[in-house]
Amino acid sequence: MAINDSYKSVFFKQAExxxxxxxxxxxxxxxxxxxxxxxxxKNDNKGIGGFFxxxxxxxxxxxxxxxxxxxxxxxYLPIQEERERIEQNRVCIDLKNSVLNYPEILTExxxxxxxxxxxxxxxxxxxxxxxxxxxxxxxILFQVLESDESWSYGHExxxxxxxxxxxxxxxxxxxxxxxxxxxxxxxxxxSVWTG
Amino acid sequence: xxxxxxxxxxxxxxxxxxDAVLFGIIMLVVTMxxxxxxGGALTRERDLDAxxxxxxxxxxxxxxxxxxxxxxxxxxxxxxxxxxxxxxVNISVERxxxxxxxxDHMSNDREKLNHDLSDLxxxxxxxxxxxxxxxxxxxxxxxxxxxxxELFLSNVDIDNADDLPMDRAASIxxxxxxxxxxxxxxxxxx
Numbered sequence: 001m002a003i004n005d006s007y008k009s010v011f012f013k014q015a016e017x018x019x020x021x022x023x024x025x026x027x028x029x030x031x032x033x034x035x036x037x038x039x040x041x042k043n044d045n046k047g048i049g050g051f052f053x054x055x056x057x058x059x060x061x062x063x064x065x066x067x068x069x070x071x072x073x074x075x076y077l078p079i080q081e082e083r084e085r086i087e088q089n090r091v092c093i094d095l096k097n098s099v100l101n102y103p104e105i106l107t108e109x110x111x112x113x114x115x116x117x118x119x120x121x122x123x124x125x126x127x128x129x130x131x132x133x134x135x136x137x138x139x140i141l142f143q144v145l146e147s148d149e150s151w152s153y154g155h156e157x158x159x160x161x162x163x164x165x166x167x168x169x170x171x172x173x174x175x176x177x178x179x180x181x182x183x184x185x186x187x188x189x190x191s192v193w194t195g
Numbered sequence: 196x197x198x199x200x201x202x203x204x205x206x207x208x209x210x211x212x213x214d215a216v217l218f219g220i221i222m223l224v225v226t227m228x229x230x231x232x233x234g235g236a237l238t239r240e241r242d243l244d245a246x247x248x249x250x251x252x253x254x255x256x257x258x259x260x261x262x263x264x265x266x267x268x269x270x271x272x273x274x275x276x277x278x279x280x281x282x283x284v285n286i287s288v289e290r291x292x293x294x295x296x297x298x299d300h301m302s303n304d305r306e307k308l309n310h311d312l313s314d315l316x317x318x319x320x321x322x323x324x325x326x327x328x329x330x331x332x333x334x335x336x337x338x339x340x341x342x343x344x345e346l347f348l349s350n351v352d353i354d355n356a357d358d359l360p361m362d363r364a365a366s367i368x369x370x371x372x373x374x375x376x377x378x379x380x381x382x383x384x385x
Contacts, residue, residue, distance in 0.1 A: 057212060064219045068226060075230045093251055112262075145329065170248060172255040173326040175262060183264055187330045
């Protein structure tokens, strides 16, 4: 064991000497740096040492990491909300297209919305046609502009303040045809939200 | 006792620490600036997303407006000695636009023909206003042209398409008038 240790010691010293000679011969400027690197804990007077000196450094590092993490989180949070909102808007537009193409509430001849069919529409059938994902709630509103008469399906609209992402709401004009065949301008509003 | 340092070495240690703190502060400031830029990019993304709703809405509004029925409208024929009121009943908006463009072109093209089309234009505007503004809360402008005639109407005080805001959506629909394809462009914005 003693021979092995001695052998290792000589080997490393030779290697260190060769390395130092090579570096200092090629780059004399590093000679001083190498001397500094050879410091031990015992003679390390130039660096930071000692328990009472390490404590504030540790506190500073903790403060920096906290501030950094907080600012990172502040950026990540809107990204996550944005993703959810984009997805929610996409669902809202898909839902609107499903309603516009639902044959059970359209007139047979010209494809306008029939008030008579809207009035007798069963919510379960509408829901099965829409095929909305479970995560989402929806509300569909038909409204005649002139008379303010309206029909609403789905869930009751929540207060926006209670929601993280808010409500995606899309409203467009539609033609509503009554029993007599006369057409009037109406509003179709499709709202989608989560939670 | 070995670890006790003289005053000079203590100052060097403190300097290293101040360097580290300054470096840390600079890094934090730079990082926060980068994050702020990133947040700004997100806001722009949100605007783009809002425009997706607008792009979708402009087609729906155009489709419904063109199919809407004007119950009663008309124009005044000023070509004869006595001005003659012409009534149009239950016509679609598409038909009203065609009539406007054709009669306006005829008035411009032939000296003897003259029409007052202000009522017709007002009623077309009224339908678009109900569809775009009253229902969907979008400002709108409609533009079309046929030969020498030009139709431009809006719910706001704009005279031509050059004055429209950049942040808008457009839907172009083609209709046939006298065998010629003409383009009808609807712009909406908020």
